[in-house]
Amino acid sequence: xxxxxxxxxxxxxxxxxxxxxxxxxxxxxxxxxxxxxxxxxxxxxxxxxxxxxxxxxxxxxxxxxxxxxxxxxxxxxxxxxxxxxxxxxxxxxxxxxxxx
Amino acid sequence: xxxxxxxxxxxxxxxxxxxxxxxxxxxxxxxxxxxxxxxxxxxxxxxxxxxxxxxxxxxxxxxxxxxxxxxxxxxxxxxxxxxxxxxxxxxxxxxxxxxxxxxxxxxxxxxxxxxxxxxxxxxxxxxxxxxxxxxxxxxxxxxxxxxxxxxxxxxxxxxxxxxxxxxxxxxxxxxxxxxxxxxxxxxxxxxxxxxxxxxxxxxxxxxxxxxxxxxxxxxxxxxxxxxxxxxxxxxxxxxxxxxxxxxxxxxxxxxxxxxxxxxxxxxxxxxxxxxxxxxxxxxxxxxxxxxxxxxxxxxxxxxxxxxxxxxxxxxxxxxxxxxxxxxxxxxxxxxxxxxxxxxxxxxxxxxxxxxxxxxxxxxxxxxxxxxxxxxxxxxxxxxxxxxxxxxxxxxxxxxxxxxxxxxxxxxxxxxxxxxxxxxxxxxxxxxxxxxxxxxxxxxxxxxxxxxxxxxxxxxxxxxxxxxxxxxxxxxxxxxxxxxxxxxxxxxxxxxxxxxxxxxxxxxxxxxxxxxxxxxxxxxxxxxxxxxxxxxxxxxxxxxxxxxxxxxxxxxxxxxxxxxxxxxxxxxxxxxxxxxxxxxxxxxxxxxxxxxxxxxxxxxxxxxxxxxxxxxxxxxxxxxxxxxxxxxxxxxxxxxxxxxxxxxxxxxxxxxxxxxxxxxxxxxxxxxxxxxxxxxxxxxxxxxxxxxxxxxxxxxxxxxxxxxxxxxxxxxxxxxxxxxxxxxxxxxxxxxxxxxxxxxxxxxxxxxxxxxxxxxxxxxxxxxxxxxxxxxxxxxxxxxxxxxxxxxxxxxxxx
Numbered sequence: 001x002x003x004x005x006x007x008x009x010x011x012x013x014x015x016x017x018x019x020x021x022x023x024x025x026x027x028x029x030x031x032x033x034x035x036x037x038x039x040x041x042x043x044x045x046x047x048x049x050x051x052x053x054x055x056x057x058x059x060x061x062x063x064x065x066x067x068x069x070x071x072x073x074x075x076x077x078x079x080x081x082x083x084x085x086x087x088x089x090x091x092x093x094x095x096x097x098x099x100x
Numbered sequence: 101x102x103x104x105x106x107x108x109x110x111x112x113x114x115x116x117x118x119x120x121x122x123x124x125x126x127x128x129x130x131x132x133x134x135x136x137x138x139x140x141x142x143x144x145x146x147x148x149x150x151x152x153x154x155x156x157x158x159x160x161x162x163x164x165x166x167x168x169x170x171x172x173x174x175x176x177x178x179x180x181x182x183x184x185x186x187x188x189x190x191x192x193x194x195x196x197x198x199x200x201x202x203x204x205x206x207x208x209x210x211x212x213x214x215x216x217x218x219x220x221x222x223x224x225x226x227x228x229x230x231x232x233x234x235x236x237x238x239x240x241x242x243x244x245x246x247x248x249x250x251x252x253x254x255x256x257x258x259x260x261x262x263x264x265x266x267x268x269x270x271x272x273x274x275x276x277x278x279x280x281x282x283x284x285x286x287x288x289x290x291x292x293x294x295x296x297x298x299x300x301x302x303x304x305x306x307x308x309x310x311x312x313x314x315x316x317x318x319x320x321x322x323x324x325x326x327x328x329x330x331x332x333x334x335x336x337x338x339x340x341x342x343x344x345x346x347x348x349x350x351x352x353x354x355x356x357x358x359x360x361x362x363x364x365x366x367x368x369x370x371x372x373x374x375x376x377x378x379x380x381x382x383x384x385x386x387x388x389x390x391x392x393x394x395x396x397x398x399x400x401x402x403x404x405x406x407x408x409x410x411x412x413x414x415x416x417x418x419x420x421x422x423x424x425x426x427x428x429x430x431x432x433x434x435x436x437x438x439x440x441x442x443x444x445x446x447x448x449x450x451x452x453x454x455x456x457x458x459x460x461x462x463x464x465x466x467x468x469x470x471x472x473x474x475x476x477x478x479x480x481x482x483x484x485x486x487x488x489x490x491x492x493x494x495x496x497x498x499x500x501x502x503x504x505x506x507x508x509x510x511x512x513x514x515x516x517x518x519x520x521x522x523x524x525x526x527x528x529x530x531x532x533x534x535x536x537x538x539x540x541x542x543x544x545x546x547x548x549x550x551x552x553x554x555x556x557x558x559x560x561x562x563x564x565x566x567x568x569x570x571x572x573x574x575x576x577x578x579x580x581x582x583x584x585x586x587x588x589x590x591x592x593x594x595x596x597x598x599x600x601x602x603x604x605x606x607x608x609x610x611x612x613x614x615x616x617x618x619x620x621x622x623x624x625x626x627x628x629x630x631x632x633x634x635x636x637x638x639x640x641x642x643x644x645x646x647x648x649x650x651x652x653x654x655x656x657x658x659x660x661x662x663x664x665x666x667x668x669x670x671x672x673x674x675x676x677x678x679x680x681x682x683x684x685x686x687x688x689x690x691x692x693x694x695x696x697x698x699x700x701x702x703x704x705x706x707x708x709x710x711x712x713x714x715x716x717x718x719x720x721x722x723x724x725x726x727x728x729x730x731x732x733x734x735x736x737x738x739x740x741x742x743x744x745x746x747x748x749x750x751x752x753x754x755x756x757x758x759x760x761x762x763x764x765x766x767x768x769x770x771x772x773x774x775x776x777x778x779x780x781x782x783x784x785x786x787x788x789x790x791x792x793x794x795x796x797x798x799x800x801x802x803x804x805x806x807x808x809x810x811x812x813x814x815x816x817x818x819x820x821x822x823x824x825x826x827x828x829x830x831x832x833x834x835x836x837x838x839x840x841x842x843x844x845x846x847x848x849x850x851x852x853x854x855x856x857x858x859x860x861x862x863x864x865x866x867x868x869x870x871x872x873x874x875x876x877x878x879x880x881x882x883x884x885x886x887x888x889x890x891x892x893x894x895x896x897x898x
Contacts, residue, residue: 022810023777052799054806055869083799090876091869 003031011042014064017049025056035064043068044100048079053087065096076100113447117440124439128432132425139421147318147417148373151397151410154318155371158408161312162401165203166304169285170266170403172201173302177266177287184209184289184298187216187223191238194227197302198236205229205282206303208241215297231280231305268404271306271334273343281306281334281342283404306342310335313408321416327366329405362396366407369400375414453482461489469497517579521549524582527589529560532725540632540757541567544724546732548692548748555581556690556747557589557623561596564850565632565882565895568596568605571688571751572625572644575664584621588613588665592627598851600883602627602640603675606665610642610673613666622666626659626688631884633893635680635755640673645691650722651684654713685722685754687713689731692746696735699742704735724752760832764790767828772813772821772842780805780827784838787829791836791898801836801896804877807870808840808849808892816844816890835879837895847890849874850883 001024004015012035020028035043045061047053061077068075078100080088088094108115176197183193194207208226216223224241266287273281282303288296313324313335326335331348333341348367351360362374374396395417398409415422456474463471473490476483525547532544545558555574560567570592574581591609599605605627613623626647628639639657643664646656660674680686689709696704712734716722728750735748768783770776784805788798809825817823821844828839849871874881874894882893 019778019781021777021781021806022774022813026774052802054803054810055873056810058869083796086796086800087803087873090873 003028005034011044013044013046015046019052020057021054022056042074044076046078112451113444116447117444120443121436121440136425143421150318154316155399158313158316166403169203169302173285173287177300180289190225198227203304204302205305208301210299212297270330271328323411325409327407366398371399373397457486542724542754542756544728545751546728550744550747551578554747555585556749557585558751559589565880567630570627572623573690574623575621588623602629602638603673606640606642606673610665611669614669617666622664624664637678637680639676648687650713650717651681654717680755682757685752688751690749692748696739697742697745698739704738724754727752762832764831770825772817772823791831800877804874807873811849811870812842815847816842835895835897840892841889843889846885848883
């Protein structure tokens with residue numbers, strides 16, 4: 001599982017690749033730290049290459065959302081495949097995030 | 101009669117008028133009669149008086165006229181000698197006599213035979229007065245034709261001869277000249293030898309008698325009758341009867357004894373009054389023959405030996421009074437009619453307000469309670485009645501309003517009760533079979549409340565492959581019991597969502613009920629949790645009847661009685677366990693079954709329940725439907741006509757699990773470290789492949805398993821402790837199940853509340869997502885605590 005953070009068009013993009021299970025979540029949490037300094041920039045969570053997410057991963061996404069909202073920034077998700085989308089739907093997270 | 105009835109009873113005015121009319125008529129008629137009698141008496145008296153006076157007058161008149169004649173003749177006789185000797189001087193005498201007396205119609209000297217030898221045998225000079233002209237004419241009427249003068253004949257002369265004094269003869273009709281009724285006064289003339297040589301006669305026509313009497317009669321309608329001493333009529337209204345009818349003969353012929361008596365009396369020269377009652381045609385000719393009451397006044401004229409009588413028909417006497425009477429009656433009738441009419445109108449007018457009142461009251465009686473009563477301006481009894489009516493109307497109106505309100509309230513209570521009953525009934529599971537898709541459980545329940553709403557309850561639901569069920573009986577009946585029943589059921593449902601241990605469920609129910617229990621109502625309760633995969637039942641009894649187990653024989657489930665819920669807070673309820681074999685039916689009931697009464701107050705009792713169960717088991721038909729049906733029939737037959745005394749509730753649960761053959765089995769053991777999580781993926785994939793799940797499902801199962809295991813890793817063992825987690829995969833033809841076992845602290849992930857996925861990010865708690873996902877993905881999750889291990893089973897249908 002790898003997490004990369006890029007900046008594109010004035011937005012911060014976090015690209016996830018692989019399986020974000022509970023074990024991987026430990027590391028991913030650290031990898032997402034740079035997003036905290038997102039003043040003036042919206043965040044995009046790119047799940048195009050994300051194969052799997054469990055509740056730990058969802059928790060991380062939620063943290064990002066809460067943090068960005070506190071700073072007045074928006075968070076978008078892009079590139080969910082059907083499986084990932086199902087998980088978001090089951091948990092209702094689909095309503096929390098805007099899709100891009 | 102009916103008509104009279106109608107008149108009397110239909111109208112006050114008519115009745116009053118009629119009564120007044122009748123009364124006044126009676127009074128006035130009575131008075132009238134009395135008065136009339138007096139009037140009649142007065143009139144009779146007056147008539148008598150008048151008649152008397154008239155009679156006196158007549159008598160006096162007749163008497164005077166006759167005495168005048170008598171005196172004239174006597175005087176002439178006294179001095180007759182001078183003239184009588186000469187046959188022409190006698191005419192002078194006669195002229196003198198007749199001219200001085202208008203009453204004398206003829207004066208005659210009757211010489212005895214051959215007194216004047218040269219004049220023949222018979223010599224009777226006479227001077228007559230013409231009745232019409234009054235001229236006097238002399239004549240000589242002696243001759244054999246006038247034989248009354250002579251001694252030889254049987255005539256008056258004889259009597260004259262025999263008398264020494266003047267003599268009035270009987271009346272006769274003057275056949276010679278004028279055919280008038282006459283009477284003659286004769287005075288004998290004596291010569292020196294004292295023998296009669298001549299008779300001086302003066303004829304008196306009796307016309308004047310009639311005239312006198314006619315003039316003197318007291319009333320125009322009186323009739324005069326004069327009788328002479330030979331019972332002949334001297335005077336009579338019927339001129340032909342004069343001197344031709346003998347009254348005695350007549351009376352005798354008529355066979356009229358009264359008349360006869362009267363005539364006799366008259367001819368006895370009596371004076372008096374008589375009343376005759378017969379046909380008086382002979383007295384008053386010209387009238388029609390009729391019986392009439394006639395009054396006769398009679399008196400004698402002794403000088404000539406006549407009897408004079410006045411007759412007066414009583415009808416004539418009483419003519420005036422009768423007219424008066426008649427006119428009085430007419431007046432009375434007219435007056436009474438007028439009075440009646442006026443009275444009728446007046447009473448009607450007085451009664452009119454009553455009539456209006458009656459009409460208004462009628463309208464009020466139709467239901468228009470607001471109709472105002474007519475105004476009455478007087479302050480009399482009618483006004484009083486109207487005011488009383490008004491009071492009555494007002495109070496009636498209020499009463500009706502109150503009644504309507506209370507009836508409406510009652511009706512609304514009734515309808516609310518009905519709705520409450522419907523609500524209560526709808527709270528019970530009533531769709532049977534409730535889980536047709538399941539093959540391991542069959543349930544049937546029946547509840548018949550004694551009143552509209554009852555205090556019995558049963559409930560069941562399946563959560564995480566466990567059947568939670570309960571049955572209970574609230575103390576009392578009716579609305580209060582039904583309210584407690586509703587509360588208890590809600591508590592059962594709510595608490596069981598996160599609590600799987602029956603004793604803890606009961607404890608919480610008990611604490612809540614006891615806490616709020618001001619009315620000291622309590623519930624006997626039996627709560628059971630049947631683990632459907634294993635048939636293991638945990639239960640807790642709170643004062644309720646022990647259920648029956650019908651399977652391997654018939655017997656009661658051993659139950660601690662504890663105490664009913666709601667009695668005492670913080671009571672420690674005991675947890676019990678039993679293993680239910682497949683095909684066994686758990687039969688639960690309330691004391692409405694055991695205590696069902698027949699008309700003799702005998703109870704159904706446990707023995708009968710056992711008997712029915714035995715019978716059912718014998719036939720190997722212990723399905724819930726059948727058992728309850730048999731019980732219902734048995735109770736119904738037992739109770740018969742008696743009224744249902746308590747709510748009757750039964751719940752039957754049959755465990756019908758079949759063990760299916762296991763097709764696949766695998767296990768994995770990991771340590772409680774998240775790093776082990778990736779190992780799950782492979783494990784799950786292999787199991788899923790065996791049962792031919794697609795990739796999406798496999799991924800989901802992977803997720804579910806990860807969440808479940810991570811839960812155990814996070815909470816299962818105390819922090820820092822190392823522990824093992826054992827995961828087993830098992831598949832039969834129906835499902836794939838994963839069983840996660842650990843020996844950590846007792847932790848029931850299914851007891852956590854559902855995550856509210858509708859909350860926003862800010863509101864969303866961090867935890868709880870894992871179990872939520874597991875529930876979403878798996879068909880069922882099931883937790884058991886067995887032998888110090890947490891055993892979580894996840895199942896997915898194939």
